[in-house]
Amino acid sequence: MDNIVGTKSRLVWAVNLCALALVLLWTFPTFGLLVSSFRDRDQISASGWWKAMFPAEASVQYRADAPDTAVLKDGLYVLDGNIFDGGPGKVTAFGTSIREPGADLVNEPVVTDDGETVTVRANGDFTITSPTAMEGSRGMRIFATSVTPARFTFENYGRVLGAEGLGRAFLNTMTVSIPATVIPILVAAFAAYALAWMEFPGRALIVALVVGLLVVPLQLALIPLLKLHNDIGIGKNYIGIWLAHTGFGLPLAIYLLRNYMVGLPREIIESARVDGATDFQIFLKIILPLSFPALASFAIFQFLWTWNDLLVALVFLGNSADQLVMTGQLKNLMGSRGGDWEILATSAFVTIAVPLVVFFAMQKYLVRGLLAGSVK
Amino acid sequence: MEQFVMAAATILIGVFGCICYFFLSNMALDQLYPATGPMAGANINRANQIRPWLFMLPALALLTVYLVYPVFVSIYLSFMDAEGDNFVGAANYIWLINDDKFRESMFNNLLWLVFVPAASTFFGLVAAAVTDRIRWGNFAKAMIFMPMAISFVGAAVIWKLVYEYRPDGQEQIGILNAVWTWMGGEAQTWLTSPVINSFLLMIVLVWIQTGFAMVILSAALRGIPEETIEASILDGASPFQIFMKIKVPQIWGTILVVWTTITITVLKVFDIVLTMTNGQWGTQVLANLMFDWMFRGNDTGRASTTAIVIMLMVTPIMIWNIRNAAREAR
Numbered sequence: 029m030d031n032i033v034g035t036k037s038r039l040v041w042a043v044n045l046c047a048l049a050l051v052l053l054w055t056f057p058t059f060g061l062l063v064s065s066f067r068d069r070d071q072i073s074a075s076g077w078w079k080a081m082f083p084a085e086a087s088v089q090y091r092a093d094a095p096d097t098a099v100l101k102d103g104l105y106v107l108d109g110n111i112f113d114g115g116p117g118k119v120t121a122f123g124t125s126i127r128e129p130g131a132d133l134v135n136e137p138v139v140t141d142d143g144e145t146v147t148v149r150a151n152g153d154f155t156i157t158s159p160t161a162m163e164g165s166r167g168m169r170i171f172a173t174s175v176t177p178a179r180f181t182f183e184n185y186g187r188v189l190g191a192e193g194l195g196r197a198f199l200n201t202m203t204v205s206i207p208a209t210v211i212p213i214l215v216a217a218f219a220a221y222a223l224a225w226m227e228f229p230g231r232a233l234i235v236a237l238v239v240g241l242l243v244v245p246l247q248l249a250l251i252p253l254l255k256l257h258n259d260i261g262i263g264k265n266y267i268g269i270w271l272a273h274t275g276f277g278l279p280l281a282i283y284l285l286r287n288y289m290v291g292l293p294r295e296i297i298e299s300a301r302v303d304g305a306t307d308f309q310i311f312l313k314i315i316l317p318l319s320f321p322a323l324a325s326f327a328i329f330q331f332l333w334t335w336n337d338l339l340v341a342l343v344f345l346g347n348s349a350d351q352l353v354m355t356g357q358l359k360n361l362m363g364s365r366g367g368d369w370e371i372l373a374t375s376a377f378v379t380i381a382v383p384l385v386v387f388f389a390m391q392k393y394l395v396r397g398l399l400a401g402s403v404k
Numbered sequence: 405m406e407q408f409v410m411a412a413a414t415i416l417i418g419v420f421g422c423i424c425y426f427f428l429s430n431m432a433l434d435q436l437y438p439a440t441g442p443m444a445g446a447n448i449n450r451a452n453q454i455r456p457w458l459f460m461l462p463a464l465a466l467l468t469v470y471l472v473y474p475v476f477v478s479i480y481l482s483f484m485d486a487e488g489d490n491f492v493g494a495a496n497y498i499w500l501i502n503d504d505k506f507r508e509s510m511f512n513n514l515l516w517l518v519f520v521p522a523a524s525t526f527f528g529l530v531a532a533a534v535t536d537r538i539r540w541g542n543f544a545k546a547m548i549f550m551p552m553a554i555s556f557v558g559a560a561v562i563w564k565l566v567y568e569y570r571p572d573g574q575e576q577i578g579i580l581n582a583v584w585t586w587m588g589g590e591a592q593t594w595l596t597s598p599v600i601n602s603f604l605l606m607i608v609l610v611w612i613q614t615g616f617a618m619v620i621l622s623a624a625l626r627g628i629p630e631e632t633i634e635a636s637i638l639d640g641a642s643p644f645q646i647f648m649k650i651k652v653p654q655i656w657g658t659i660l661v662v663w664t665t666i667t668i669t670v671l672k673v674f675d676i677v678l679t680m681t682n683g684q685w686g687t688q689v690l691a692n693l694m695f696d697w698m699f700r701g702n703d704t705g706r707a708s709t710t711a712i713v714i715m716l717m718v719t720p721i722m723i724w725n726i727r728n729a730a731r732e733a734r
Contacts, residue, residue, distance in 0.1 A: 039643060040537075047534040050527070051547045054611065057562045058550070060579065064565065076577045077565075203411045211418040218426055219463035222456040232730070234460070239729040241471045243668050243722045247694050247711040249470060251704050252477035255488075256469075270414060275470025278463055307455055308430045336555030338675045339695075355557045359679050362561065369565065369577070376561035380554045387553035391546060395619050 064373035066180040072369045074176075081178050085120075087129060088112070088172045092154070095162030104157045111172055112152040116179065122148045122172040129171035140168075148172065184374040194375050196349055197357040201379075203266060204341065204353055205334035208273035209327055215274070216281030217323070221311045223282065224289035225297060235286070241279040249276070250343050257344070264351070269344040276340070277330045284329075287400050288322035289315060325397025328390050332383050354379040422462065429458045475715070481708035488704045496709040506710070509688045512602055513717075516673065516689065519603065521666040523610045525659060528617020532625055533647060535618070545622070549615035556612070556675030563608045564680060569593045598686035605687060608676050613669065617662045624658035625651060664721050671717055690714050 063077040071080070090111035098105040111119070121130035124140050132138045137147045144158040146168070154170060156162075189195040222228075223235055253272060262268040292315065300310050316323075338355040345351045352360075358375050365371045387394065433454055437447035485492045500506050531548050535541040551559065568578030572591050576582040581591045595601045628651055636650045652659075674691035681687045683696065690710055697707035 043534045043537050046530070047538050047541070047544045050531050050534070051544045054548045054551065054614070056579070057566050057611070058554070060565055061562045072577065073575075075575055076579065076582050078579065078582075199408075203408065207411055207414045207418060210415050211422075214419060214422040215462045215466065218422075218459040222459035226452075226456040226459070228453065228456040231456075234464075236726045236730060238467075239726050240722050241467060243718050243725065244471050244475065245672050245691075245711065245714045245718055247672065247674075247691055248478045248715050249474035251481060251698060251708055251711070252474035253470065255477075256473075266410065267414070270418075271466075272470065275466045278467055279471070282463060306430070306434075307459075308426065311459075332553055336558070338555070338557050338678075342695075342699075355555055355675075358557050358561065362557075362564070362679055369568075372561050373565065376558045380558040383553040383555070384550070387550065388546070391549070394552075395549075398616065398619055399623050 061373050061376055064369055065184055065377045066182070067370065068179070068181055068183065069368070069370045071176070071179065072373075080180075083175045083177050085173065085175050088117075088119075088174045089129075090170045090172070092156060092167035092170060094167050098156070098158070098162045104159060105162050107156040107162070107167075109154060110152045111148070111154060111170055112174070116177055117152055118150050118175045118177075119148055119152055119172045120150075120175055122170060124168065124170060126169070126171060130173045144168070146170070184370045185378070188371060188374045188378060192357075192361065192371060192375065193349060193352070194354060194357055194378055197352050197354040198378065200351060201335060201353045201355075204269055204273070204345070205331055207270050208277070208334040209331045211270065212274045212277045212281050212330060213323060213327060216278055216285055216326070217316060217319070218311065219278075220282050220285035220289055221307075221315055223286045225310075225315075226307065238279050238282050238286075242283060244279075246276060246339060250339075254343055264344060264346040266345070266351070269340060272340055272344050273330075273334050273337075277333070280329065281326050284326050284397060284400055285319060285322050288319055292318055321393060321396060322400065324390065324393040325400065328386060328394050329397055331386060335383055425462065426459070429461075430455070433458060478708045478711055478715075481704050482712050484705050484708075486701075486703040486705050492705065496705045499706065500709050500713070505683075505688055505693060508686060509683075509690045509693045510713075512687060512689050513671065515602060516606055516609075516670045517667060519606050520609050520613065520670045521663045523606075524613040524617050524666050525621075525662050527610065527614040528662065529621050529652075529659070531614060531618040532622035533651075536622055536625060545618065548618055551612045552615045554612070556608075556673075557679050559608050559612055560676050560679040563604075563611075564595075567594045567604060569595075595681055596685045601681060601685055602687050605676055605680055608680075609670065609673060613666050617666065620658060620662050621655065624655040628654050664724065668718060668721060671714055690717075 060077045063080050064072055067077065067080055074085070088111055090109075092109055093107055095107065098107045100106075119134055121133065123129045123131040124138065124146055125131075132146075132148075134148055134150050137145045139145050142158075143160070144156055144162065146154065146156050148154045148170065152172075152174075156168060189198070223231060223238075249272075257263060257265075257268045262271075296314060296318075297310060300314055305313075336355065338359060341353045341356055345353065345356075347356070354375075358372075358379055361372060361375055433451050437451040438444075439448050439451070441447075481488050482496055483491060483493060485495075531545075535544045535548070538544065554562070565577075566579050567581075568576075569581055569591060570576050570578075572585075576585055576591055580594060585591050594604055632650055632654065633646060636646050641650070672691055673689060674695060677683055677687055677689050677692045678695065683689070683692045690713060694707050694710040694714070697703050697710060701707070
């Protein structure tokens with residue numbers, strides 16, 4: 029608004045700040061998930077993900093080797109080890125009793141009630157010495173306050189894809205969503221062409237029907253269709269879910285494609301007709317190539333929807349390893365691994381990775397589809 | 405491996421089958437009513453009457469089986485008992501009205517219906533207005549739009565981490581509790597505290613839907629004729645006045661469309677509630693209640709009745725959409 033002298037720069041600042049605040053608010057939660065997926069279990073429970081860049085302070089509890097394994101050296105029985113098991117970390121204080129876990133200073137020998145001397149160094153090395161033979165098979169417990177440097181790992185991803193079964197679920201999701209995206213496109217394209225460019229009685233009625241079916245809640249279709257699938261022998265199977273996704277996606281597909289095709293220039297189609305082209309030829313050679321943007325828009329919608337869907341998969345697919353999709357697997361993990369954030373965060377990120385890539389690569393078509401698809 | 409072969413085969417059979425169907429049925433039609441000979445004119449007319457239906461047959465068949473037929477079966481089942489064998493009259497509907505869980509779901513759904521479309525549209529409008537005026541607007545738009553690509557289950561995990569609770573004294577790892585305790589509050593188990601937990605679930609959907617509202621409204625804002633804005637600048641209107649009094653009234657129709665579209669999404673909301681609270685602690689909604697009766701209650705009568713209620717709530721918007729589409733076609 030260049031007309032208002034003096035307020036311009038202040039307004040620009042306000043607008044920029046407002047946009048920045050919105051962007052931060054909207055990306056912050058996802059970013060937290062991404063950061064968490066690269067942290068290990070102990071770090072996640074020790075500090076919030078926003079502190080991931082800084083060293084984390086944590087309490088470590090370590091049980092030393094059994095006393096009867098102590099070796100005799102220079103007249104003393106000696107046991108040594110490292111409370112980080114050789115990993116990174118820095119001890120700031122330690123203790124030998126659970127009541128006072130940080131009572132003693134690093135590098136200063138401490139004598140316990142049993143007459144054993146314990147020394148802990150900053151890097152985690154410890155030595156327990158005793159003038160008399162140590163007895164028993166339970167090692168002494170050492171409590172330490174440690175500072176662990178920021179650390180990121182890919183381990184979670186390996187674990188989630190393998191042991192937690194998400195790799196298999198990833199393949200199952202692909203099995204569901206790719207055919208469920210490709211098949212409705214052709215079916216809908218032919219119907220959309222007929223509704224856009226062919227004259228016949230009842231056309232307006234069918235268009236109205238398609239618009240109406242756009243909003244029919246899926247919940248209504250679940251029970252009757254599951255019964256139908258069981259009756260005709262499809263049961264819980266990939267064929268069933270492909271058909272279901274195709275059926276549920278058709279209204280939007282027909283609606284989007286018809287709206288786009290109606291807008292194509294009439295002259296092209298009429299001159300093709302004059303030249304003797306049949307409707308079939310016009311459709312294949314002229315309409316289909318020209319409608320590519322609308323086809324791409326719908327394909328993205330349908331792909332995102334089938335990839336992200338949970339409800340249809342829960343109803344039309346089984347719960348076995350060869351049919352469980354990623355969203356279903358993630359839901360199960362939320363139940364069974366409620367507090368294991370390294371597993372949950374990583375699994376969630378694996379499930380949303382493909383849609384995010386598709387989203388950023390094809391955003392243009394997605395926006396175009398949204399603009400055409402919302403009933404004006 | 406086997407399932408990939410099956411999936412690939414399905415794509416091939418599906419695509420190839422479609423093309424074959426359309427090609428062969430067209431050819432058969434041309435054979436039946438050839439466009440040559442003494443009857444050429446009449447034949448062309450007759451073929452042109454039949455051809456649209458050939459083009460639409462697969463789509464119409466699928467629509468009928470997968471969307472129209474279930475509506476009628478659901479209505480039928482809602483008057484039947486749990487197994488769908490015996491007619492029970494309006495018993496399911498009477499049970500529904502008196503059921504506490506249903507009332508709770510209905511109340512929550514109404515809350516969702518007010519809060520989510522209002523908040524999403526508001527934030528979408530603000531986001532559209534500010535991102536259209538800054539140099540890095542496209543980047544900002546992409547970031548706000550991004551949650552649209554994330555599944556509801558994924559979003560549930562993301563926000564569960566935000567709402568995570570650790571007992572007092574432990575380090576809070578959920579940002580909400582971290583901020584809350586930093587401000588001097590006591591750590592809360594947010595998702596089990598009634599009423600506020602429903603709103604926390606709604607925030608997840610608002611977070612997802614704002615991008616949608618922003619994209620549509622931004623396009624509408626850019627479509628406003630320049631002259632109206634120039635005229636108001638000449639008349640000395642402030643930027644805020646221009647936005648509220650010149651721009652917003654002109655895109656009122658689009659705002660309504662965004663509102664109704666989000667309303668429909670809200671009525672069907674299921675995944676977020678199922679995965680975050682499973683309808684416990686007073687967060688139940690209709691779609692999840694229906695799912696409960698379908699799989700845990702194994703009662704197709706009650707489940708269908710609940711589904712019918714969702715359908716009834718969608719119907720006004722459906723009629724409105726059909727009317728608008730019909731008016732546009734004219």
